[in-house]
Amino acid sequence: QKEVEQDPGPLSVPEGAIVSLNCTYSNSAFQYFMWYRQYSRKGPELLMYTYSSGNKEDGRFTAQVDKSSKYISLFIRDSQPSDSATYLCAMSGSDNFNKFYFGSGTKLNVKP
Amino acid sequence: SAVISQKPSRDICQRGTSLTIQCQVDSQVTMMFWYRQQPGQSLTLIATANQGSEATYESGFVIDKFPISRPNLTFSTLTVSNMSPEDSSIYLCSARTGKVNEQFFGPGTRLTVL
Numbered sequence: 001q002k003e004v005e006q007d008p009g010p011l012s013v014p015e016g017a018i019v020s021l022n023c024t025y026s027n028s029a030f031q032y033f034m035w036y037r038q039y040s041r042k043g044p045e046l047l048m049y050t051y052s053s054g055n056k057e058d059g060r061f062t063a064q065v066d067k068s069s070k071y072i073s074l075f076i077r078d079s080q081p082s083d084s085a086t087y088l089c090a091m092s093g094s095d096n097f098n099k100f101y102f103g104s105g106t107k108l109n110v111k112p
Numbered sequence: 113s114a115v116i117s118q119k120p121s122r123d124i125c126q127r128g129t130s131l132t133i134q135c136q137v138d139s140q141v142t143m144m145f146w147y148r149q150q151p152g153q154s155l156t157l158i159a160t161a162n163q164g165s166e167a168t169y170e171s172g173f174v175i176d177k178f179p180i181s182r183p184n185l186t187f188s189t190l191t192v193s194n195m196s197p198e199d200s201s202i203y204l205c206s207a208r209t210g211k212v213n214e215q216f217f218g219p220g221t222r223l224t225v226l
Binding site: 002004006008032034036041042043044045046049051088090092097098099100101102103104105 | 113116143145152153154155156157160170204208212213214215216217218219220222
């Protein structure tokens with residue numbers, strides 16, 4: 001079983017839609033949860049991070065962590081064509097904060 | 113945040129040769145990391161590179177195959193040695209600027225081994 005599971009998509013939505021991206025994980029020691037955006041042929045770009053459970057909002061983006069279910073989400077409101085990219089979740093735990101475990105990424109396509 | 117550059121951006125190499133990838137950060141950072149990203153797969157950590165000490169390798173990666181240097185707080189290199197087609201991948205450098213959950217990535221080096 002992989003440490004982090006993420007639906008690869010692709011996910012195709014119309015412009016203006018609310019997008020929900022999700023990851024599940026198996027390691028209960030994970031405490032830091034990150035979301036990265038990766039455009040084609042570019043390196044991953046850190047979007048947001050949260051610590052432990054709860055929600056965090058930044059503009060059109062909201063990150064949610066449910067540690068009881070080992071489930072994290074990233075919501076994108078009013079999606080734009082420029083949001084079209086692959087979204088990667090990543091997490092690390094108290095045993096080694098420096099080692100990030102990544103999901104395989106969900107490819108998102110926002111159609112104008 | 114940190115701005116990270118990598119050289120080369122891409123290369124096509126012959127089997128049995130070696131390639132050294134350079135990673136430059138625009139500010140001093142404590143920790144740098146090297147990842148591999150294969151098509152459709154997640155990023156896999158190869159090793160952690162700290163200045164002034166030997167790199168720490170993850171399971172499945174060895175120093176003879178992936179020697180790493182970290183001569184100062186802004187620069188690191190990863191060498192892919194004795195390459196085979198299975199080494200074809202994107203190699204990414206990242207750096208941690210301070211907070212444990214902030215790792216910033218370079219643009220990657222796309223390697224094809226024939």
